[in-house]
Amino acid sequence: MTLDALKPLLDTDGPFATVYLESGSPTEDAEHQIRLRWDQLRTQLAEAGADETTLEALDAAIMVEDITEVQADGRVLVADAQKVLMNTAWDATLGAGDAAHWADHPQLGAYLRERASSVDMLVAITDQEGAVLRRVVASQEQTLNELEREVSGSSNAPVQKPTEGAFSTIQNRSDEAVKRNAKDIAESLDRIARRRRPDVFVLAGEVQGRSALREGLSPELQEILVETDRGGAEDDGAEEALSQELGRIAAAYAEQSVGDTHGRFEQAKAHNQAVEGAEAVARAAQMGAIDTLVLHTEHPGQDEARLLAAAAQIDSSLGLVSSELQDGIAAILRFEAPDELTSST
Template identity: 45%
Template structure:
């Protein structure tokens, strides 16, 4: 993740009020529940002497959410006395609860960890006539969150279904059916390529009818084809089929996230061996102040020393942010891959 995206937040003068709302299942009493949850958070902020202007800005933003799912979605909201400076979806670990902070710098560590661990997918549920193409964000322990959806209808005028009987014209009709399938698959593949170029997914998942999804994969450009994942889930139209696809997306996302953390851990160890790795709050802070941090690294399940300061300083120097594998045992829970060696 590019930390430079946080510059518009960090450039504001603090202090900052940061609120995390845990995502919960929609319910009929969601509005009243949200008000009660906010009341507890407001009392916490006021106990920390938060400026009333920042508190009122948060209240206006949080309580204006649309009823139902909008009031149940997880969110992170940051405000200063000037107003709200960040309002983003956030998928907390189950049972994390709601939290609030009034601090000199915004508390964005949890937001970064979740955003970095989440896996962005383009999911294609294909049949021989077209496909549903969805962009999904899959966070650990959560249902996939759909952030974009479109339907693709193949342009072939011929039906893709192969004939039964009619032996004399069987081969000619079958060739037409095969060509119709390829034409429709090409249309779907072009749409998938366009979608992927916009959202830059971590993985493209091809689901639905086996013949259709295989045909689509064959039409994809090599940079997508070689990393696309096929699944036999999602071929039906009933609720069980959708639930099976959801389970499969969660499994695939877990594998992608694990592979990504393994790669980052390997690069950190390689950098350390070549004198361009650092760990520990003080060492990484020194490197960041010198503009040397190329990638800031946190370890899942651990707080990082000087966390808010490191996030701000590394955002200022356009560092990236990633997670290493749990159990890496970074000193103080923080490490970095450096752009150049820094003397201790």
């Protein structure tokens, strides 16, 4: 994944306040609960040296009118002495809970790990007449975000096959109606995919609808296609089955992503295009040499926040591995490592 989320923060001098509010079930006393949680974090920040201007900016961003949304979605926020620089949903699927930091660099390692281990899926639950299209951002544990729209094909002709003995022209009209509807749905999917650039396209729904739509998909969507016959949108049972299937797909994708990064890292080491350890990674960043900053899936690396900012400054990407790393941090390089880098690892 890219480190674009850090770029708006790079032109600002620290120190920064970084706040994590874990998501939870909405309650009637949401405002009171959020106030208690934020007051505790606010006190921590003040004791750490945060100025009142920063704290007041965070007050306004957290204690909003629709406070149940903050409670349900969670939040990660970054603020400097002037204003809130980042305010986005935080689901805390890693179980990190509430936290507050006052430091020279934004403490976004936990947020970026969640982003890197989540999967952006475009989901189509289709039949022969139309489809329910969803954009789902999910992890193995749960759905993080979901947007939905319905798309209907433009054909007004019936899509059901005629009974035995009926005229063949009726069957031809039925076939053409199914193809026309599938083409319309495929075009809608292509438009969404070009805009959203999903990691995975999940095709669900009835067999005939899936078959017709599959044939009309663009090569780009076919390349990321995962088809399933589990679940749908008919009732709660079907929705639950689909949700479980999406979780399975997300887990498999995340596991593959970690494996791919590990394989790239090992190959890069074999060709002298990788370094390990905070000192070597810092030198690589100064040289503009980092292609992919590599972090452990769970454990923070030494000097991680500063090195994340440095990597974002030179348009590096981020990858996760489950194997141990020196200082918990490493990098895949854009070119063969010079002697001054390898001598420090």
